[in-house]
Amino acid sequence: MKKAFILIDCNNFYASCEKVFQPKLKNKPVVVLSNNDGCIVARSNEAKALGIRMGQPYFECMDIIKKKSVSVFSSNYTLYADMSSRVMNILELFSPMVEIYSIDEAFINYEFDSPEKVNEYALKIKKTVEKWTGLSITVGIGDTKTLSKAASYIAKKNDLYKGILSLSFRDDIDEFLKKIPVYEIWGVGRQYSKHLFNHGIENACSLKYADESWVKKTMTVCGLKTALELKGISCISLSDTITAKKTIISSRSFGKPVEKLDDLRESVAMYVSNASEKLRKQSSIASIISVFINTNRFKDEPQYSNYSSSSLQVPTSYTPDLIKCANNILEKIYREGYKYKKAGVMLSGIVPKDQIQLNLFVPLFDSEKKIRIMKTVDCLNKKYGNNTVFTGSCGIKKEWQMRRDLKSKNYTTDWDDIPVIKLP
DNA sequence: TCTGGGGTCCTAGGACCC
DNA sequence: TCTGGGGTCCTAGGACCC
Numbered sequence: 001m002k003k004a005f006i007l008i009d010c011n012n013f014y015a016s017c018e019k020v021f022q023p024k025l026k027n028k029p030v031v032v033l034s035n036n037d038g039c040i041v042a043r044s045n046e047a048k049a050l051g052i053r054m055g056q057p058y059f060e061c062m063d064i065i066k067k068k069s070v071s072v073f074s075s076n077y078t079l080y081a082d083m084s085s086r087v088m089n090i091l092e093l094f095s096p097m098v099e100i101y102s103i104d105e106a107f108i109n110y111e112f113d114s115p116e117k118v119n120e121y122a123l124k125i126k127k128t129v130e131k132w133t134g135l136s137i138t139v140g141i142g143d144t145k146t147l148s149k150a151a152s153y154i155a156k157k158n159d160l161y162k163g164i165l166s167l168s169f170r171d172d173i174d175e176f177l178k179k180i181p182v183y184e185i186w187g188v189g190r191q192y193s194k195h196l197f198n199h200g201i202e203n204a205c206s207l208k209y210a211d212e213s214w215v216k217k218t219m220t221v222c223g224l225k226t227a228l229e230l231k232g233i234s235c236i237s238l239s240d241t242i243t244a245k246k247t248i249i250s251s252r253s254f255g256k257p258v259e260k261l262d263d264l265r266e267s268v269a270m271y272v273s274n275a276s277e278k279l280r281k282q283s284s285i286a287s288i289i290s291v292f293i294n295t296n297r298f299k300d301e302p303q304y305s306n307y308s309s310s311s312l313q314v315p316t317s318y319t320p321d322l323i324k325c326a327n328n329i330l331e332k333i334y335r336e337g338y339k340y341k342k343a344g345v346m347l348s349g350i351v352p353k354d355q356i357q358l359n360l361f362v363p364l365f366d367s368e369k370k371i372r373i374m375k376t377v378d379c380l381n382k383k384y385g386n387n388t389v390f391t392g393s394c395g396i397k398k399e400w401q402m403r404r405d406l407k408s409k410n411y412t413t414d415w416d417d418i419p420v421i422k423l424p
Numbered sequence: 425t426c427t428g429g430g431g432t433c434c435t436a437g438g439a440c441c442c
Numbered sequence: 443t444c445t446g447g448g449g450t451c452c453t454a455g456g457a458c459c460c
Contacts, residue, residue, distance in 0.1 A: 189458050192457075192458085223457095
């Protein structure tokens with residue numbers, strides 16, 4: 001028996017989610033935009049073929065989008081999160097060892113005694129997910145996580161593999177690795193690939209055989225782990241438990257430039273509400289809060305950005321207290337006369353709510369009343385939708401709010417948006 | 425007009441302690 | 443000719459991921 005890592009990766013995830021609910025878009029180019037309708041964050045295969053790049057600003061590719069009638073969507077995270085959990089639930093039927101790695105990827109551990117069994121297993125997963133969700137996936141298999149990623153990369157590049165490739169039980173792995181440029185290796189980004197290239201290491205195979213001590217010296221232990229994983233030595237294990245976040249960030253670009261402190265205050269209160277809701281969801285409290293604001297770096301106008309943090313006397317997850325603290329920070333860093341583009345809030349010093357550092361002089365816990373209020377607010381928002389109940393300081397009109405002009409419906413989570421099927 | 429958001433881990437260097 | 447040494451903790455910054 002041999003343990004293998006199996007990477008399941010949804011193809012063009014956001015774009016595919018949109019296509020599932022609009023069958024007429026089959027074989028048509030589709031793109032999905034980032035928050036604020038800023039950049040391209042997902043492209044269907046047809047859109048990729050038109051040369052639209054990942055991360056490209058929307059306005060830059062407006063021409064080709066119009067000319068080729070590309071369908072454009074604002075990002076609809078409610079829909080994508082729900083589709084993602086459908087996929088993950090299916091995977092859990094196939095193995096008790098599933099690590100949800102991102103919204104559209106998961107690693108599975110499974111043991112096999114032959115290459116035929118590997119392919120049989122992969123094909124079954126692929127067919128089930130595609131039939132039950134309408135989303136297509138790629139399955140990459142290898143003796144380590146990094147090799148499963150490599151397999152998935154090759155499978156996506158070449159239709160020959162029909163979305164499944166295993167590098168387990170093979171002695172010609174190097175032939176595959178030679179076809180992977182260093183910057184496509186999992187764990188090697190822009191900086192390291194430049195560095196490797198300068199030293200004549202141009203593909204995954206040459207990194208595999210590079211001098212280990214040199215790799216460690218110039219790319220830290222992370223780089224060394226990557227090199228070892230390419231050799232088939234597993235250094236990055238599967239973690240199938242959800243660990244609590246150590247930092248929680250909430251931030252957004254504004255739909256239009258913001259100049260007034262009052263508007264910034266509203267937005268920051270909103271971000272604190274989001275962040276502290278996430279904090280309570282993982283049953284934690286935070287002891288440090290930071291606020292940052294900045295102007296639009298792409299514009300030729302006076303620039304200003306700043307950030308400051310403050311420690312809370314009593315670690316908490318109580319939104320109003322956190323908003324108060326954030327407000328003080330904001331007033332400290334705000335300067336008049338600038339056009340602000342973005343603001344954000346970060347919570348850190350996060351610990352489980354029942355694990356507080358003892359302190360002799362201040363009361364330690366949030367009062368029972370505060371805890372009950374937050375619980376009620378969270379319940380109402382869960383039942384009746386986000387922001388059904390919110391703190392007054394978040395504002396009502398929210399003129400600063402991000403743009404999402406092209407959002408699709410919440411087909412799977414909202415009774416009013418459920419698709420209607422018309423029979424002929 | 426228009427350029428995303430949310431995370432993790434590692435290291436170097438400084439402060440501080442005995 | 444001459445400096446103590448070893449350890450921990452914290453932070454900022456840099457790398458990476460999706």
